[in-house]
Amino acid sequence: MKQIESKNPQQMSFLDHLEELRWHLIRATLGVLIAAIFAFLAKGFIFDTILFGPKKVDFFTYRVFCNLSKSLGFDESFCLEKLPFIIQSRTMAGQFSAHIWTAITAGFIISFPYVVFEFWKFIKPAMHSHEQKTAKGFIFVSSLLFFLGVLFGYYIITPLSINFLGSYNVSNEVLNEFDLSSYIALIRASVLACGLVFELPIIIYFLSRVGIVTPDLLKKYRKFALVIVLILAAVITPPDVASQVIVTIPILILYEISIFISKSVLKKQKN
Template identity: 70%
Template sequence: MAATTKKDPQYMSFLDHLEELRWHLIRATTAVLITGIIAFIAKEFIFDVLIFGPKKPDFPTYKGLCNLSKTMGLDESLCFKELPFSVQSRKVSGQFSVHIWTSITAGFIMAFPYILYEFWKFIAPAMYDNEKKSSKGFIIICSFLFFLGVLFGYYIITPLSINFLGGYQVSKEVLNEFDIDSYIALVRASVIACGLIFELPVIMFFLTKIGLVTPEFLRKYRKFALVIVLILSAIITPPDIASQVIVAIPVLVLYEISIFISKAVIKKQRKIS
């Protein structure tokens, strides 16, 4: 009955709000489980096409680098014929566990817009009408930025990381035979991290709305933000400067966009007041 009985938010107690939050979380989790089941059934596509796609020489990113190399007159220096490593499972339940957790991760990515929708439904009753209007398109913008980050992580960060780390050797005596858990953790971290990092403009929008951030603050600490961006880039990319720069550039662009958004929010607040 608690899930179907709708109360006025102004007269809801703390426990009522917790109950409301619980049902939003249950519905969001159910959405992740449903999409996760779909991903579990689509095992061949999820693993053979998506997960192990960056391991294959014909991956679109490698083709693009190869064409760029030829265009710049570098022969085939950026062309990859074979990545010198293999993926193996060394645990009895290794492949089954990986199948389960990868399906849940895929379910989270696919259900992300609905998760945002449930989050929005929970906080919307506490907002004024003008705040709801100014936040119109929240789900669409957040979902777009998240999926844009996921694509960036999958097509840029993941292949760069796999190519660098997969071909790195301290000695020819040591073969690169990665455990499937380690390989998928790299793909998962690259994709999810980039998806969340690309939400930076939205985060700055809400921080500005509640008065924690101003355009002046963002401009003043731009240098510190650059250092933080480079640290984040170093965490989610292989340890080479080129990859870190590739990640840092879009994040810095997002930071500058955040300054513009923060300025627009402040300007609108001053007009209203």
């Protein structure tokens, strides 16, 4: 490993680059596992406070939406008295398996800045000195966007979904008794999906640098992007207009920010 690190990146062979990437991936994985161990030990906080928080009627989002709906004169659908469902585990290893995979997911979220740092260390030697200065805030910005997306998924998407799906029924003969893995999967998908979607400006930045994406291209397909965003909002949120608008607005803002970023990249390349 030391021999590989001492080489000039321009003189390294393809296998040397693969070896270098392998060690970065190993260190990133170890970072995730270490964070996952701490998350595993914090079982009470992870499950009772975080995962089962949106199941409680006094959850922060429900209280905020309830006050907003009252002040704006809308219906009081978010002023909950109870969420009519229970969570159960129907397999012998169900709770233990949920504990393991939840810890790994939490480990990835907690260690995301370190994972990005290892990725940055791998691509940094291939960049010129002025490019490295320009991208100095890469780790901070990408981590900030990811955590904002995670918070958006947890405090907005998750309660909207749980409120709708937990209360929905086709007949009074059917009881909502959700499996633990299904409940956790909903939260995990909402949180990680939003975290990755919020990385859009970072993705556009790199695509603009290599010439795949331009501001004109983003503007040209803005209408198509709007349709895709609306479809995405319809898929990950309950089928009501208010929920879809809540999800659509920040994604569209990110898209407009991405256009500005793409412009800045091209402007600096011309200079």
